[in-house]
Amino acid sequence: xxxxxxxPSMDCAEGRAANLPCNxxxxxxxxxxxxxRQIHSQGPQYIIHGLKNNETNEMASLIIxxxxxxxxxxxxxxxLRDTAVYYCxxxxxxxxxxxxxxxxxGTHLIIQP
Amino acid sequence: xxxVTQTPRYLIKTRGQQVTLSCSPISGHRSVSWYQxxxxxxxxxxxxxxxxxxxxxxxFPGRFSGRQFSNSRSEMNVSTLELGDSALYLCASSLARxxxxxxxxxxxxxxxxxxxx
Numbered sequence: 026x027x028x029x030x031x032x033p034s035m036d037c038a039e040g041r042a043a044n045l046p047c048n049x050x051x052x053x054x055x056x057x058x059x060x061x062r063q064i065h066s067q068g069p070q071y072i073i074h075g076l077k078n079n080e081t082n083e084m085a086s087l088i089i090x091x092x093x094x095x096x097x098x099x100x101x102x103x104x105l106r107d108t109a110v111y112y113c114x115x116x117x118x119x120x121x122x123x124x125x126x127x128x129x130x131g132t133h134l135i136i137q138p
Numbered sequence: 139x140x141x142v143t144q145t146p147r148y149l150i151k152t153r154g155q156q157v158t159l160s161c162s163p164i165s166g167h168r169s170v171s172w173y174q175x176x177x178x179x180x181x182x183x184x185x186x187x188x189x190x191x192x193x194x195x196x197x198f199p200g201r202f203s204g205r206q207f208s209n210s211r212s213e214m215n216v217s218t219l220e221l222g223d224s225a226l227y228l229c230a231s232s233l234a235r236x237x238x239x240x241x242x243x244x245x246x247x248x249x250x251x252x253x254x255x
Contacts, residue, residue: 038214059243068142068228068246069181072184125183126230126244 028069029113034094047113047133050094056117058089059126060098062109062134067111069128082128108136140246142167144229150253156217156236159250163210170212171244172204175226184227187212188235216252226255 030048037043048058049058059074073080075096080087086099100107112131143162151157156182163170172184183196187206204214216223226249234242 044235066248068230068248071245074243125173125186125194126181127183128181130180 026072027116029129029133031111031113031129032129035136036135036137037100038101038103039105039136039138043103043107043136045098045100045111045132046095046111048095049100049113049115050091052093052115053117056115058093058096059114059116060085060087061112061114061126061128062107063112063131064106064109072111103134103136105138106135107134109134142229142231142245144202144227144247144250146250148251148253149247150255151219152255153219153221155219156211157219157252158215159227159252161212161214161229161231161247163212164245167231167233167245169232169234169242170206170210171232172212172214173228173230173250174198175228176224180205181228182219184214186191198237219254221254224252226251 057074059067060072062072063069066104073082073085075087075089077089077093089096110131110133114126114129142164145160169188171186173181174184175181184197184198184202185204186193190206201217206212228246228249230244231245232242232244
């Protein structure tokens with residue numbers, strides 16, 4: 026699986042959009058970009074994933090650059106409950122089966138009131 | 139739809155004992171994976187089961203084992219507990235059948251926090 030690079034921490038004001046970057050310059054053509062988050066004392070929560078097109082769901086939007094070497098997770102209107110560690114993971118397939126997910130250190134997003 | 143359920147939520151054991159943790163996957167999910175999370179090592183993959191068969195295993199000693207039942211429920215066992223086994227143990231389930239199953243992410247439970255005294 027491709028290695029990812031994320032900033033260790035970020036701040037965002039409540040109500041503003043939170044934009045979390047992820048670099049994955051060695052991504053292969055058949056590797057997907059996944060985002061998970063982990064709120065303190067809970068298990069990781071799946072947010073969104075994509076291959077090359079931008080994706081949006083009820084939680085967030087995922088913007089993948091045309092060369093697929095980086096991506097941005099966007100939380101459109103951040104709330105205090107979005108304070109968590111956000112993990113960007115790149116791997117073949119759906120993140121299920123086989124080797125398991127490889128979690129890096131992620132980005133600790135802190136939403137400020 | 140109920141999420142992944144792990145029991146117990148908290149457990150305290152002493153060195154040398156053994157422990158069994160339980161995981162009930164989301165209904166219909168046949169792939170179950172286990173992870174260990176510690177402050178020093180982060181989240182690390184233990185093993186994955188599909189249709190009662192272990193398909194892959196992470197880099198953990200043989201003291202860590204697991205199994206899956208015909209209803210997809212899974213258990214993991216740790217024998218001869220060591221202080222370093224204190225961790226949050228997470229279970230995740232998925233609809234994925236193989237690594238190339240592209241639209242099936244893993245869904246995690248809230249874990250069992252194991253403390254070794």
